Amino acid sequence: MHLNRCVKISESLQTDFYGARCYVRCVKRMAWIIWVFTTVVAGLFTLLVFQRMSYPFFWKDLIYYLKFLKVGKALKSRIQKGIITYLDCFVYQAKKTPDKPFIVFERQTLTYQDVDKRSNQFANVFRTEGGLKSGNHVALLMSNEPDFICVWFGLSKLGCEVAFLNFNTKSKSLLHCFESCGAKSVIVGADLVRSLGELLPTLKEKAIEVWVTDVSCPYEGVNTLLDKLEQVSGLPLPDYPRPELMSNFLFIFTSGTTGLPKAARVGHLKAVMCMAFLQLCGGRPDDNIYITLPLYHMTASLLGIGGCIQLGATCVLKKKFSAHQFWKDCVKYNVTVFQYVGELCRYLVNQPVVPEEKAHNVRIAAGSGLRPDVWREFARRFGKINIREAYGLTEASVGFVNYTNEIGPIGRASYFNKLNMSFDFLSVDPQTYEPIRTVSGRCVRANKGESGLLVCSVSAMNPFLGYAGNERQSERKLLRDVFKEGDVYFNTGDLMSQDQRDFVYFRDRIGDTFRWKGENVATTEVSEILGNLDFLMEVNVYGVSVPGYEGRAGMAAVVLKPEQTLDGKKLYSHLDQSLPAYSWPWFLRIQTSIEVTETFKQQKRKLVQEGFSPEVVRDPLYLLDRSQRDYVPLTPSLHGDIISGKIRL
Structure with missing residues (x-):
């Protein structure tokens, strides 16, 4: 009996010991799992912090890249079905949604x-x-x-x-x-x-x-x-x-x-690729897309009309842009997306306040050429509209879209974006604006933060078909043996810069940039700074030749806001705080309006030719006077003193 009890006690102890071992084992296993879990979480958190600090736009870049791939996959699928061209896409959409309104124009609606x-x-x-x-x-x-x-x-x-x-x-x-x-x-x-x-x-x-x-x-x-x-x-x-x-x-x-x-x-x-633009900007099939730009321009015809077809959306077509009627039309036609180019948005922010500018349903404004000063005012005044500033060319398929909320850039040059297209920024000679080449004849890439010439590789998938009837001009747009023997790149003629965060900024068109006092002056930068002054409505900056000087002196044609006068001292103080002295405009020309092309690009050629002579220019002219820290009227006498060298700039 005692023996049986001892056996039972022994068995009980063994069971308890075994249980204790199992418990210890479980505790150790749980501790190990907790350690692994916390290590992974800590690692992921550290990685996330590193990503946020070093690559803050990683996820936005990746999402846009995946969206781009999705569009490309859909294009490939359509081609396999025999839907190849721009026209094929329209015919396909007409069969798919025959009764969907396609064009709304004044009192007409065409499906x-x-x-x-x-x-x-x-x-x-x-x-x-x-x-x-x-x-x-x-x-x-x-x-x-x-x-x-x-x-x-x-x-x-x-x-x-x-x-x-x-x-x-x-x-x-x-x-x-x-x-x-x-x-x-x-x-x-x-x-x-x-x-x-x-x-x-x-x-x-x-x-x-x-x-x-x-x-x-x-x-x-x-x-x-x-x-x-x-x-x-x-x-x-x-x-x-x-x-x-x-x-x-x-x-x-x-x-x-x-x-x-x-x-x-x-x-x-190229035309089929353009059709994806509005989709990449966030457009949807239920959108009403307002097009006020001329259809003879690529922006309206290929990106706009083509974008509507791609989405199966409705185009609200306007005969001509009207700043006064713009927001009223947006409310009347329930516009959700509109296209802009150049100075269109500046015209809108300079209009008097109307109730419709806050009562609309516009989600997206897509276009190009929006200056940062106008961008900020537009965003502040007209509600929560996603601005999709972009860059593109008629002749080639290089392009950017700013899919972030960052004000100013035209897009990004991140790792993912470079997988979509082959482009580079080249260092250029500051006087000739020709690409700088090494002893071996190869071009040099511009460093981050430096202005460089945007070029894109010419290939089967990115061809340059040239200009009709002008082979000489076609050849001038091509750069050969850029990075290796035999390669060919398209010269956009545009100066860009890429910052440390991989944002791309448009700096100037070659020909608009001018050189003064041994320094390059970007007209867009000067225009942006002048545009921040509360008494100026529009600004057009260019360079003019002055006898006895190399390069070109800065000049600005400006339009004053209604009931405003030129405040030369305030302008001088603003320039002194904002720009290096070599980029200040030496001359001002007060105009009632800035002459622009139909796509709102500022005309400079005639202004450059007319120069700063009071005998040629009928508009009021002013001269920078450093001694008075002011702009003073440019009289024929002062003009004569500049030409003779009596007054030195």
């Missing part, structure tokens, strides 16, 4: 199916009445209206290559445009036919056929379109041509801020 049918009718008229066929070059001279799009698509359905003409172009330049793109026909809007009046005999001599989008025309030899439209079928063409993706689609003319416009060839691939 995707309406535009598809009307473009088929135009195509049939052009083929049966005009004998147009695949490969023909046709110029389009029309204002913003639905038939611009219907005529364009109709011509494209015949396989014609369409040239968009700027309707502000005058006779000599207009004739140059016809000749450079090789157009044998021109389609003119009913409201613009009179602008061709003096050119009609010349066009007739050159056997260029003229069509007008009207039922009648006062000019002899001009064909009418609308009277023939209802007599033809709106069914799709049975022999719709299938162009290659790498072939030419359009001719879009550069703005011509200096010299005559150049007809840039825009390939089908």
